[in-house]
Amino acid sequence: MNIENIRQLLGSEAVSLLDYKSVKIPREMLHHPGPDFIERIFLPGDRNIRVLSNLQRLFSHGRLAGTGYVSILPVDQGIEHSGGASFAPNPIYFDPVNIVKLAMEGGCNGVASTLGVLGTVARKYAHRIPFILKVNHNRFDQVMFANVEQAFDLGAVGVGATIYYGSEESSRQIVEVSEAFRYAHELGMFTVLWCYLRNDAFKIKGKDYHTSADLTGQANHLGATIEADIIKQKQPEINNGYAAMKEAYGSFGKTHARMQDLISDNPIDMTRYQVANCYMGRIGLINSGGASGKDDLAQAVRTAVINKRAGGMGLISGRKAFQKPMEEGVKILNAIQDVYLEKDITIA
Numbered sequence: 284m285n286i287e288n289i290r291q292l293l294g295s296e297a298v299s300l301l302d303y304k305s306v307k308i309p310r311e312m313l314h315h316p317g318p319d320f321i322e323r324i325f326l327p328g329d330r331n332i333r334v335l336s337n338l339q340r341l342f343s344h345g346r347l348a349g350t351g352y353v354s355i356l357p358v359d360q361g362i363e364h365s366g367g368a369s370f371a372p373n374p375i376y377f378d379p380v381n382i383v384k385l386a387m388e389g390g391c392n393g394v395a396s397t398l399g400v401l402g403t404v405a406r407k408y409a410h411r412i413p414f415i416l417k418v419n420h421n422r423f424d425q426v427m428f429a430n431v432e433q434a435f436d437l438g439a440v441g442v443g444a445t446i447y448y449g450s451e452e453s454s455r456q457i458v459e460v461s462e463a464f465r466y467a468h469e470l471g472m473f474t475v476l477w478c479y480l481r482n483d484a485f486k487i488k489g490k491d492y493h494t495s496a497d498l499t500g501q502a503n504h505l506g507a508t509i510e511a512d513i514i515k516q517k518q519p520e521i522n523n524g525y526a527a528m529k530e531a532y533g534s535f536g537k538t539h540a541r542m543q544d545l546i547s548d549n550p551i552d553m554t555r556y557q558v559a560n561c562y563m564g565r566i567g568l569i570n571s572g573g574a575s576g577k578d579d580l581a582q583a584v585r586t587a588v589i590n591k592r593a594g595g596m597g598l599i600s601g602r603k604a605f606q607k608p609m610e611e612g613v614k615i616l617n618a619i620q621d622v623y624l625e626k627d628i629t630i631a
Contacts, residue, residue: 284625289625317351373608414439416429476509493517503516
């Protein structure tokens with residue numbers, strides 16, 4: 284897929300996305316992804332040699348090897364949404380071996396999944412593609428389904444976890460995940476945090492602020508604070524969450540009059556605000572691919588273009604790929620990667 288194919292898929296948004304120049308937070312302020320990202324960003328910090336080595340394994344695998352960008356296949360929806368809801372569209376993915384095969388044939392940097400999925404195939408595949416073990420899952424609350432030692436024992440290079448910021452249980456989740464991440468680093472594994480908002484109070488007057496640029500940006504900032512090495516976040520679809528919460532409930536958090544000066548209505552600027560809250564890109568932002576639906580190829584490419592031009596580090600896309608025949612899923616994953624390989628698509 285080349286730049287002209289990408290323009291065609293973006294349709295009427297091609298100009299506003301591909302030709303946009305951001306002035307809210309200039310690109311010069313960001314730490315850009317690149318082949319030297321480990322040495323430039325992580326080497327001066329406190330991550331030990333084994334963590335750096337495993338991060339390098341992730342960055343050195345798949346079609347994006349050596350670029351500083353990542354394409355990850357996440358498949359934990361069998362718990363998050365139920366196995367039937369996730370895999371009925373393509374039942375071959377009830378079998379963990381096909382999940383790993385999709386990641387490999389799709390040219391991904393790594394595969395993120397559950398203890399059961401990765402443990403079932405670890406001896407056959409852990410040395411062939413980087414494993415990221417998701418240690419907690421949603422059963423009305425994020426609870427631990429696995430521990431860090433199990434990730435280490437099955438050969439994972441990293442651990443992933445979710446925190447529902449804004450939920451009643453978020454304080455406990457922060458403590459649990461922070462401790463898990465500390466231990467993962469001690470054992471030499473990098474950390475990936477799903478920084479999601481969860482509270483019905485974020486739905487105000489018919490608008491859903493769970494993907495608000497300013498609120499998700501703060502969630503990212505908290506994730507970076509507990510030493511996530513990579514932040515996974517939904518791409519913003521709305522803004523002014525702080526103002527909406529304050530109007531609805533009287534007060535909500537601390538804001539500044541200039542905060543909204545850093546964000547425009549362009550989705551690149553909204554996503555850049557998320558990147559800025561990841562320590563100006565020192566902690567990589569990967570956006571989620573979202574649910575499967577109509578025009579998945581075009582939507583996946585659009586999400587990738589916005590992430591790359593905002594200064595993000597890549598995409599973590601699951602349902603758009605595994606809820607289709609494997610050949611079609613591979614095509615979508617490759618299209619995402621083509622965006623990051625396309626030299627004419629630059630940071631805005």
